[in-house]
Amino acid sequence: ETGVTQSPTHLIKTRGQQVTLRCSSQSGHNTVSWYQQALGQGPQFIFQYYREEENGRGNFPPRFSGLQFPNYSSELNVNALELDDSALYLCASGGTSGPIRNEQYFGPGTRLTVT
């Protein structure tokens, strides 16, 4: 196991609602990235945080936002949920130096269903 944890495991929300997903990074890692994975597809990059600031964003609208805390835990917030937001949301943590500086280790994911 990677040491990256996510909560909750599953979540069901109604269209238009807001949701917060949480991630706890692996010890020693200082970057956290969030990905969205639709069924049958590879993960898509949402954004990355480093030293509590957003450090790159993929093609996702501003209603997807995040936070990174001093203890390297992180949140993904999605406002005004749409049906297409139904997916597996993955958190990945990584380092910025040493032999693992480019590697990212994923958590188990949160399955979000929007009805």
Add this chain to the structure above:
Amino acid sequence: EDQVTQSPEALRLQEGESSSLNCSYTVSGLRGLFWYRQDPGKGPEFLFTLYSAGEEKEKERLKATLTKKESFLHITAPKPEDSATYLCAVQAGDTGRRALTFGSGTRLQVQP
């Protein structure tokens, strides 16, 4: 725009029947190419990182290789427990971020 294409989409093998999975990529300055294994409903599990053409890495029955345009994941004498989706991803070296661009994966089924 970085792109990753994996083939085949699905592969069914008999136990012990060796094969290879392909990952073709275009990226503006490759920082690294990554292979992950993903079981249904779970997060991707890190397997390998490759950094330069000609590099090879092995782990148990798996061996990953890299050229300037593609990577192969060779599976030797697979077992049913190797059944999973195998994901390939690239990381561009021209930005400070470490975003991964993934392919859609190859779903491998190994039958006993």
